[in-house]
Amino acid sequence: MTANSEAGLQYDRIRAVEWEEGRIKLIDQHLLPARLEYLYLGTLDHCAQAIRDMAVRGAPAIGITAAYAVVLGARDCYIENPRDWTEAIEADLEHLAHARPTAVNLRWAVERMRAVIRAGIPGNPVPRLLAEARAIHAEDIAANRRMGELGAALIAVGSGVLTHCNTGSLATGGFGTALGVVRAGYAQQRIGRVFADETRPWLQGARLTAWELVQERIPVTLIADGAAAWLMKQNQVQWVIVGADRIVANGDTANKIGTYMTALVARQHGVKFMVVAPTSTVDMATPDGDAIPIETRAEGEVFEFGGARVAPEGARAWNPVFDVTPAELIDAIVTEKGVVEQPTRAKMTALMTSNS
Ligand code: MRU
Numbered sequence: 001m002t003a004n005s006e007a008g009l010q011y012d013r014i015r016a017v018e019w020e021e022g023r024i025k026l027i028d029q030h031l032l033p034a035r036l037e038y039l040y041l042g043t044l045d046h047c048a049q050a051i052r053d054m055a056v057r058g059a060p061a062i063g064i065t066a067a068y069a070v071v072l073g074a075r076d077c078y079i080e081n082p083r084d085w086t087e088a089i090e091a092d093l094e095h096l097a098h099a100r101p102t103a104v105n106l107r108w109a110v111e112r113m114r115a116v117i118r119a120g121i122p123g124n125p126v127p128r129l130l131a132e133a134r135a136i137h138a139e140d141i142a143a144n145r146r147m148g149e150l151g152a153a154l155i156a157v158g159s160g161v162l163t164h165c166n167t168g169s170l171a172t173g174g175f176g177t178a179l180g181v182v183r184a185g186y187a188q189q190r191i192g193r194v195f196a197d198e199t200r201p202w203l204q205g206a207r208l209t210a211w212e213l214v215q216e217r218i219p220v221t222l223i224a225d226g227a228a229a230w231l232m233k234q235n236q237v238q239w240v241i242v243g244a245d246r247i248v249a250n251g252d253t254a255n256k257i258g259t260y261m262t263a264l265v266a267r268q269h270g271v272k273f274m275v276v277a278p279t280s281t282v283d284m285a286t287p288d289g290d291a292i293p294i295e296t297r298a299e300g301e302v303f304e305f306g307g308a309r310v311a312p313e314g315a316r317a318w319n320p321v322f323d324v325t326p327a328e329l330i331d332a333i334v335t336e337k338g339v340v341e342q343p344t345r346a347k348m349t350a351l352m353t354s355n356s
Contacts, residue, residue, distance in 0.1 A: 008148055008183035011216040014169035016056060017064050019134065022075075024068045026056045029170060033211040044073030044092050051099040051106070054202070058171020059245045059281055060140050063105030066096055067133035070113040074125045085125070086117055101293040102254055102322045103245040104283040109136055140173035143278040143336035144180040151181030151241065151276050151334040152190055159238040160193040161185070162228060165256035166208035167243030167276070177243040177276040179212065181334065186218050194218060195237060197225045199256060201301045201319065225258050232269035240266045244277035251327030251343025252289030253277075257320055263329040272331045279335050284352055289324035296320050 004010065018025040024041045030053075031037050039055055041047050047069030050056050056065050073092045077085035097110040113132060121128045155161070161182060165171075168179030175183065185191035194213060199205035206222055213220040223231055231237060240262055246254040253259075253275050266273045286292060302317035303309055311317070333340040333348075337356050340347045 006184075006188055007145060008152075008175075008180070008185075008187035009145070011183040011187065011218060012169065012175045014212060014215060015174055016058075016061050016170045017068070017137070017173065019068050019071075019130070019137075024065060024072070026050060026065065027170065028055050029057060029208060030055055032170075032207050041069075042072060043076065044069045044096060047072065048096045048099045051096075057204070058166060059103035059105040059243070060172040060177070060278060061170065062100060062103050063109035063280060064133070064137045064140060064173050066099075066106050067109045067113055067136045069096055070110065071126060071129045071133050074117065074129050078125055089117065100295060102295045103281075105245075105280050108280045112136065137173045140278060140280070141175055143280075144172055144175040144177060146336040147177060147276050147278070147334050148175065148180035148184035150339050151178075151274060151332075152185040152188055154272075154274065154332055154334075154339070155181075155185050155190040155239055157190050158192045159185075159190060160195065160236045161191050161239045161241050162195040162197065162223075162231065162237045162262070162271075163209060164197045164205065164240070164242050164259055164262055165199045166204040166212070168209060168212040170208050170212060171243065176212075177278070178241040178274070179209065181241050181274070181276050182213075182218070183216070193236070194220045195231060196220050196222050197228060197258065197262070198222055199258065200225055201304075202321070203306070204256065228262050229265040229269070232265060232271050237271055239272045239274055241274045241276060244275050244281050245322055246286070246292055247275065247277055247282045247333060247348075248286040248288055248292060249284045249348055250288045250345040251330060251333060251340070251348050252292070253325045253327070253330060253333070254289065254292045254294065254322045255325065257323050260323040260325045260329075263325045267329050273325075273329060274332045274334060275325075275330055276334045279337055279352065282335070282348070282352060284348070289326060292322075292324055294320050294322050294324070
């Protein structure tokens with residue numbers, strides 16, 4: 001086995017976000033798996049809209065899109081006002097950073113781009129900002145590959161795994177977080193079977209994770225979210241592997257709604273629970289999970305299934321789209337800087353202050 005095949009790089013062909021000839025090219029994730037079509041966005045405002053509408057989604061992919069969006073915003077502000085463009089762009093940066101509230105990568109990426117602007121860019125800001133956005137993108141892919149290696153190493157040969165939501169190339173710069181571990185683990189034959197929760201209501205698991213794995217020829221078995229406990233009861237999975245939208249200072253982790261329930265069920269059945277996320281998803285300024293803002297989306301997402309209404313008129317719906325898994329239910333947090341087992345505030349601090 002070569003180093004590349006062991007790392008699973010043969011299963012890395014999809015890119016959700018690209019910079020192409022002065023525009024952002026996004027896979028339109030509303031249309032998958034029926035159609036693979038691209039959106040071409042030329043303004044910061046259109047990017048904020050695409051993030052809000054979830055044409056692009058997944059915490060790292062949102063951050064990368066936002067970084068490229070800042071390039072577009074700076075270009076337009078500079079053309080309009082070459083002397084005072086750095087002040088003019090401030091309101092746009094805030095607008096972009098608030099497009100979705102839970103995934104901290106969005107604000108992280110905007111802050112990193114803002115720091116470059118504040119450091120001073122002589123003349124046309126596009127080349128410098130584009131270099132920074134490209135660096136954010138490249139670092140994310142490198143982090144995912146590293147996490148793939150670190151996460152796969154925790155898994156015994158021939159294991160079954162369950163994943164939730166979509167955490168793959170569609171949700172990141174490429175390769176994926178939890179799905180990066182699945183790619184690497186499958187390449188190394190540590191993972192024998194992959195189960196994916198369908199992930200109601202938006203169906204990221206059924207529509208996106210299953211599509212990605214089918215594209216890569218990694219066998220996948222979909223389950224209804226409510227089947228996870230019964231799957232574990234049959235000893236079919238040894239690990240649950242998920243991504244994160246925000247990991248806070250004590251290790252509590254916000255991720256797609258249903259993650260908390262899956263973690264509770266995993267603990268009950270002796271199944272290990274792994275969270276895989278780059279350090280751009282770690283928010284040490286938020287003390288614990290109670291302080292994480294949880295996005296609530298429109299009722300319509302719950303009333304419908306695949307675009308068809310399934311609930312009667314007159315019913316109401318509650319649609320929080322993330323939940324928080326307490327640190328004590330997590331066996332391992334895998335980042336590109338290293339693995340934290342049984343996370344605590346002290347261990348998270350040690351990880352984030354280490355130089356590795
Ligand atoms: O609402 P979404 O689809 O943006 O939610 C995505 C998730 O919850 C992912 O698990 C998380 O962002 C990690 S993606 C690598």
